[in-house]
Amino acid sequence: MLEIKDLNLIYEDNYHVLKDINFKVEDGEIVGIIGLSGAGKTSLLRTLNLLQVPTSGKILLDGVDLTSLEKEELRKIRKKISIVFQHFNLLSSRTVFQNVALPLEIEGLLKKEIEDKVNKMLESMNLIPRKDAYPSQLSGGEKQRTAIARALISNPDIILFDEPTSSLDPKTTQKILDLILEINQSTKKSILIVTHEMDVIKKICDKVVYLKNGYVDFMGPVHEFFIEKETELNDEFYQEINIDWNSIWQMVKDKNQKLLKIVFWGSKTHEPVLYDVAKKYDVSVNILYGKIEHLKENPYGTMIVAIRSENSHVEKFLQELSKNVYKVEVLN
Amino acid sequence: MVQDLIFATLETLYMTLVSALFAILLGIPLGIALYMLSKSEKKSSKTLYSVLDWVVNIFRSIPFIILIILIIPLTRLLTGTIIGSTAAIVPLSIAAIPFMARLAENSFNNLSQGLWDTAVSMGMTNWQFISKVLLPETAPEMVANITLLIINLITYTAIAGAVGAGGLGAMAINYGYQRFRMDVLIYDVIILVLLTQVIQFAGTKISNSLRK
Ligand SMILES: Nc1ncnc2c1ncn2[C@@H]1O[C@H](COP(=O)(O)OP(=O)(O)OP(=O)(O)O)[C@@H](O)[C@H]1O
Numbered sequence: 001m002l003e004i005k006d007l008n009l010i011y012e013d014n015y016h017v018l019k020d021i022n023f024k025v026e027d028g029e030i031v032g033i034i035g036l037s038g039a040g041k042t043s044l045l046r047t048l049n050l051l052q053v054p055t056s057g058k059i060l061l062d063g064v065d066l067t068s069l070e071k072e073e074l075r076k077i078r079k080k081i082s083i084v085f086q087h088f089n090l091l092s093s094r095t096v097f098q099n100v101a102l103p104l105e106i107e108g109l110l111k112k113e114i115e116d117k118v119n120k121m122l123e124s125m126n127l128i129p130r131k132d133a134y135p136s137q138l139s140g141g142e143k144q145r146t147a148i149a150r151a152l153i154s155n156p157d158i159i160l161f162d163e164p165t166s167s168l169d170p171k172t173t174q175k176i177l178d179l180i181l182e183i184n185q186s187t188k189k190s191i192l193i194v195t196h197e198m199d200v201i202k203k204i205c206d207k208v209v210y211l212k213n214g215y216v217d218f219m220g221p222v223h224e225f226f227i228e229k230e231t232e233l234n235d236e237f238y239q240e241i242n243i244d245w246n247s248i249w250q251m252v253k254d255k256n257q258k259l260l261k262i263v264f265w266g267s268k269t270h271e272p273v274l275y276d277v278a279k280k281y282d283v284s285v286n287i288l289y290g291k292i293e294h295l296k297e298n299p300y301g302t303m304i305v306a307i308r309s310e311n312s313h314v315e316k317f318l319q320e321l322s323k324n325v326y327k328v329e330v331l332n
Numbered sequence: 333m334v335q336d337l338i339f340a341t342l343e344t345l346y347m348t349l350v351s352a353l354f355a356i357l358l359g360i361p362l363g364i365a366l367y368m369l370s371k372s373e374k375k376s377s378k379t380l381y382s383v384l385d386w387v388v389n390i391f392r393s394i395p396f397i398i399l400i401i402l403i404i405p406l407t408r409l410l411t412g413t414i415i416g417s418t419a420a421i422v423p424l425s426i427a428a429i430p431f432m433a434r435l436a437e438n439s440f441n442n443l444s445q446g447l448w449d450t451a452v453s454m455g456m457t458n459w460q461f462i463s464k465v466l467l468p469e470t471a472p473e474m475v476a477n478i479t480l481l482i483i484n485l486i487t488y489t490a491i492a493g494a495v496g497a498g499g500l501g502a503m504a505i506n507y508g509y510q511r512f513r514m515d516v517l518i519y520d521v522i523i524l525v526l527l528t529q530v531i532q533f534a535g536t537k538i539s540n541s542l543r544k
Pocket residue numbers: 011012013015017035036037038039040041042043044196
């Protein structure tokens with residue numbers, strides 16, 4: 001488990017980039033750190049294995065505070081934290097095979113042993129046909145897979161990714177995300193991903209840390225993040241809820257209706273809950289907006305509906321609906 | 333005269349290559365030391381860096397002809413004489429070592445911060461970093477540096493020739509300057525140009541073949 005406590009980083013030019021950061025990455029979890037450009041994501045990632053020494057605070061890996069370690073101990077413990085860098089940082093003088101073998105050479109493993117392990121790793125990464133190619137001869141996706149293979153080969157406890165998909169096209173992005181998810185599921189390794197892409201959070205993360213101007217603005221499960229921060233995310237990350245609010249407000253006012261926002265999450269999203277409850281209490285429902293997307297394996301939906309409010313069962317309708325969906329909010 | 337030219341060429345090559353060898357064997361490690369010290373967080377390293385940096389700058393700023401004269405006692409101590417090609421190797425090396433160190437340091441500095449970060453986060457020791465990352469990654473540039481070093485050394489041997497070092501420089505002075513033998517001077521220059529061209533061509537070839 002990786003735990004960050006009261007972390008502060010002030011650069012030499014007195015720029016305070018990280019302010020009282022606290023969060024945990026539990027074993028086997030995928031945590032996403034999201035924030036706009038300049039929020040301090042890379043700075044945070046670099047402090048986690050002390051590439052950048054924090055000004056204050058603790059970084060605990062399974063209870064051991066990295067900031068208190070001597071140089072030699074720190075060097076050893078760093079092998080438990082692998083980083084996949086934004087620009088891959090492959091050695092141009094080495095082939096794919098030799099790049100992946102590097103962490104094992106450092107360990108001083110025997111040549112035969114290295115060969116077996118690397119070949120196995122390349123096999124699982126679909127890199128065997130490219131094993132003798134140099135980085136300059138690789139595509140972006142191949143470079144990323146090589147970098148991931150290199151990070152995995154030393155069998156670390158946790159893997160940190162800095163913007164793993166920002167330089168890849170959508171199709172390759174999807175493949176790399178699938179790969180990260182698969183690594184997490186098959187090896188149960190903890191994964192921390194820094195990104196500015198909402199899709200990465202939606203598709204593979206369990207938890208999210210939202211970094212804003214150097215502060216942790218939100219930290220918790222992904223679906224709560226989307227519910228709690230929806231408006232803000234719409235503004236900052238162009239999440240779309242495309243509705244013409246003005247005409248809707250006018251309409252509900254004219255017709256004396258109640259406007260509801262219903263949030264679905266989890267298995268019930270695909271059940272006809274709204275229909276059933278509406279029928280039971282004889283409430284007429286007018287759907288104005290709806291969308292369903294997937295957060296990792298769970299569906300997540302938002303619906304905006306108008307209901308007729310002269311019906312005497314409305315309160316009961318709302319109560320029962322609330323029990324069956326994730327959240328109901330009366331907007332007027 | 334042809335014999336003299338051949339002999340002078342060999343002398344020039346001898347002085348150039350032996351001092352280049354010293355420069356490579358001592359200058360590149362000095363360059364590595366400069367780079368590693370500049371990367372270290374320790375205060376003592378920073379101080380040591382400033383001292384070495386300063387020494388290198390001093391040697392680089394003394395004009396070669398003055399350096400030859402300045403270190404005459406050292407030359408005599410090491411070679412027992414101050415005349416001839418072997419004696420010239422001392423000032424040539426002393427000028428070439430800091431030059432090589434600076435070229436090497438520059439190439440190392442061009443290495444991306446990312447590779448340094450990668451090495452540190454993998455838990456490499458300094459030696460592992462030098463042998464597995466620093467030197468292999470800068471090999472093509474280092475060959476180009478060595479090529480530049482050798483070509484500069486050829487020019488320096490000509491200067492050393494003016495004060496008794498022998499070689500093509502001395503020959504140009506003896507025949508061309510003192511006896512007005514323009515033909516000898518021209519042959520002399522042709523050989524120098526050819527040497528430089530061949531070395532540059534070979535250097536570029538090797539450097540490119542190392543670029544992956
Ligand atoms: N070594 C440094 N010294 C001083 N300021 C720095 C240093 N590194 C980064 N900064 C500043 O800290 C802030 C955060 O930078 P950082 O690279 O961590 O942001 P980021 O969230 O990773 O952004 P991006 O999404 O663009 O990569 C920026 O304003 C940057 O200019």
